[in-house]
Amino acid sequence: MSTRESSSASPVLPPLQVADGNSLDWDEQCDVLVVGWGAAGACAALEARARGADVLIADRFTGGGASAKSGGVVYAGGGTRHQLAAGFNDSPEAMFDYLKHETHNVISDDTLRRFCADSVGNLAWLESHGAPYSHQMPPGGKTSYPSDGYYLYYSGNELVPAYGGSMAPAPRGHRTVGKGQGGAVLYAHLKSACLRAGARPLLQAAARRLVTDPQGRVLGVEFYCLPAGSKPALLHARLAARAERLQNFAPGYCNKLRHKVRQLERDFAQPRRVQARKGVILSTGGFIFNRQLLEQHAPKFVRNFKVGATGCDGSGLRLGQSCGGQGERLERVSAWRFLNPPYSWHKGIVVNRTGQRFCNEEVYGATLGQPLMEEQGGKAWLVLDAPLRKKAICEALFGGYWWFQSFPALALMLLKVRKGKSLGELAATTGMDPAALSASVLAANAAARGEGPEPFGKSAGGRQVLEQGPFYACDISVNNPLFPLGALTLGGLRVDERSGAVLDGQGQPIEGLYAAGRSALGIPSHLYISGLSLADCVFSGRRAGAAASAAPKHKLSD
Incomplete structure (x- = not known):
C-alpha cells in the first residue's frame, strides 16, 4: 500500500513491537x-x-x-414478528435463496446460512437494546427509502423476476422506527x-x-x-459535526472542514496506549x-x-x-442510481451515451449503478415520453416522498433534461446515435405490447410503450451535480x-x-x-x- 496519506485521513504507522506487555507503560x-x-x-x-x-x-x-448517518434499515428475514404481522411467512431458506444470488459467494454458504438463521434473533436482540421496529408497508412495498409511518419494505431486488430467487419474495428491509433518518x-x-x-x-x-x-x-x-474538554477538542467536535451535517449540501466545504479537523489532531493530540x-x-x-x-x-x-x-x-x-x-x-x-421514486421512472428506459439500453430499470439502485460506473464510464440517460414525464413530475410533487427524493427528481426532469419532438431529434440534441436510440425504444415498446421478449427481463408491470412525443432524456450521469450518484x-x-x-x-x-x-x-x-x-x-x-x-x-x- 502507498504510504501517501489523504490530508484528512488519520495516519497509520507500522506496529510498535515490544518484547512483551510488561515492557511498555500502558495508560489504560x-x-x-x-x-x-x-x-x-x-x-x-x-x-x-x-x-x-x-x-x-x-x-x-x-x-x-x-x-448514525444511515437510513437505519436492517435487512432481516426468516420470519420476523414484523413480517408475520404484515402477512408474510418468510423463512431462512427463502432468505438464503435470494441472498445467494446477490452476494456472489463473497462469503461461504455456511456463513450465509448462519446469517439467515440468526436474522430473527439478531433483530430481536436489537429490540432488546431499545431499537424499535414495526410492520407498516409503503404503497406497493417498493421505494428507495420509505417515508415516515412506513417501516417494512422490499429493500433490494426481491420483486425483480431475474433476481428474486425461486421462492416467494418477502419484504426484509426493517427501517428503525422514528422521524427522519x-x-x-x-x-x-x-x-x-x-x-x-x-x-x-x-x-x-x-x-x-x-x-x-x-x-x-x-x-x-x-x-x-x-485532551478532554480542551478548546482544541471542543473545536474538533464542532467542525466534525458540521462536516457530517452539511455533507449532502456542500461536500467541497465539508472537505475543507475535515482538513481542519486533521490539523487539530496533528497540532494538539497526545499519545495514549491501551x-x-x-x-x-x-x-x-x-x-x-x-x-x-x-x-x-x-x-x-x-x-x-x-x-x-x-x-x-x-x-x-x-x-x-x-x-x-x-x-x-x-x-x-x-454506486447508487435509484429510479424509484418517482415510481413511474422505472417504466422509462436507461441508455448509454450512444443510445443503447444496458440494464433493467426496475432493479435496486446499486444494481443499476454498478454497470453505469463500471461499464458505461458513469454516463447515461433516462428516456421518457411526454405522458410518462408528466406522471413522474406529479408523483414527485404530490407523492409524499422525502425531499432528498423529490427535489433531485424534479431538478432532473425540469433542468438537466434534453428534449426532442422525435427520437431522431432527441438523439441529435444529446449526441446519441439515432439508429441505436430508435432500436432501444422499439425493442422496449415491442416487449411492452407483448410482441417480443423483454431484452433485460423487466417485469410486465414495469413495461410501458414510449411513443408520444416530445421525448425527454434526463441526465443521470455521475457528474450531474443536481442528481448526485x-x-x-x-x-x-x-x-x-x-x-x-x-x-x-x-x-x-x-x-x-x-x-x-x-x-x-x-x-x-x-x-x-x-x-x-x-x-x-x-x-x-x-x-x-x-x-x-x-x-x-x-x-x-x-
Whole structure:
C-alpha cells in the first residue's frame, strides 16, 4: 500500500513491537478493545460485555460514524414478528435463496446460512437494546427509502423476476422506527446500551498504530487523543459535526472542514496506549473518504458523491494491513442510481451515451449503478415520453416522498433534461446515435405490447410503450451535480468467518486481532442492498465480540 496519506485521513504507522506487555507503560487496560464506535463496534462491545469482558471502546470522534448517518434499515428475514404481522411467512431458506444470488459467494454458504438463521434473533436482540421496529408497508412495498409511518419494505431486488430467487419474495428491509433518518435513532439506542452495560468510552482518539509482540500477537493500540474538554477538542467536535451535517449540501466545504479537523489532531493530540488483554476489534468503517485508497483500488469511483462519515478513511483496513492482514474486494464500490421514486421512472428506459439500453430499470439502485460506473464510464440517460414525464413530475410533487427524493427528481426532469419532438431529434440534441436510440425504444415498446421478449427481463408491470412525443432524456450521469450518484466502499480485511479474526497472507488468524462491519469482508462486500450493511454490523460485530471475549488473556512475562 502507498504510504501517501489523504490530508484528512488519520495516519497509520507500522506496529510498535515490544518484547512483551510488561515492557511498555500502558495508560489504560481492558480485556477487549473496540476501535470504532459505530453500529458494528457497539454490537461487538455489547456482546463482549454480556460475556463478562472488560470493554473499552474508542472512536476518532464521538461515535456514530456512517451508521448514525444511515437510513437505519436492517435487512432481516426468516420470519420476523414484523413480517408475520404484515402477512408474510418468510423463512431462512427463502432468505438464503435470494441472498445467494446477490452476494456472489463473497462469503461461504455456511456463513450465509448462519446469517439467515440468526436474522430473527439478531433483530430481536436489537429490540432488546431499545431499537424499535414495526410492520407498516409503503404503497406497493417498493421505494428507495420509505417515508415516515412506513417501516417494512422490499429493500433490494426481491420483486425483480431475474433476481428474486425461486421462492416467494418477502419484504426484509426493517427501517428503525422514528422521524427522519432512522440511523440516528438506531445508533442512539446502541450507544446508550453500551454505556448502560459498562463499556468504557475513549473519545476523540485516533488509532495511530497497533502494539505487537515479536510473535506478531496484537497486544493493544496506540492512540493520539485530544485532551478532554480542551478548546482544541471542543473545536474538533464542532467542525466534525458540521462536516457530517452539511455533507449532502456542500461536500467541497465539508472537505475543507475535515482538513481542519486533521490539523487539530496533528497540532494538539497526545499519545495514549491501551492494552487489550484478550483482543482488539477493528470496526472503523470503509474508506470512501480516503482519496488515495480510492485511486489505488477503485479509480472509476473517485468522482462519486461520498456516502459515509469522516471516519470512513480506511483506518481499520490500514491498521490490519500494517501487521499482515489482507484486504480483499477493495475494488468493489456500491454506486447508487435509484429510479424509484418517482415510481413511474422505472417504466422509462436507461441508455448509454450512444443510445443503447444496458440494464433493467426496475432493479435496486446499486444494481443499476454498478454497470453505469463500471461499464458505461458513469454516463447515461433516462428516456421518457411526454405522458410518462408528466406522471413522474406529479408523483414527485404530490407523492409524499422525502425531499432528498423529490427535489433531485424534479431538478432532473425540469433542468438537466434534453428534449426532442422525435427520437431522431432527441438523439441529435444529446449526441446519441439515432439508429441505436430508435432500436432501444422499439425493442422496449415491442416487449411492452407483448410482441417480443423483454431484452433485460423487466417485469410486465414495469413495461410501458414510449411513443408520444416530445421525448425527454434526463441526465443521470455521475457528474450531474443536481442528481448526485452516491457511493460507498464494500471490501475489507479477510477474516475467519467463524470468529472474525483477521487473517494473514497464509490464511492464518492474527492472534489478538479481529474486524467487524465495513472494516471486514462480509455479507455486503459484493453488491449492496439496503439494510444489508447494518445487518452485517450486528452479525459480524456480535461474532467478533463473542470470539474476543472468549480468547485467553495474554500471558505477561514475569
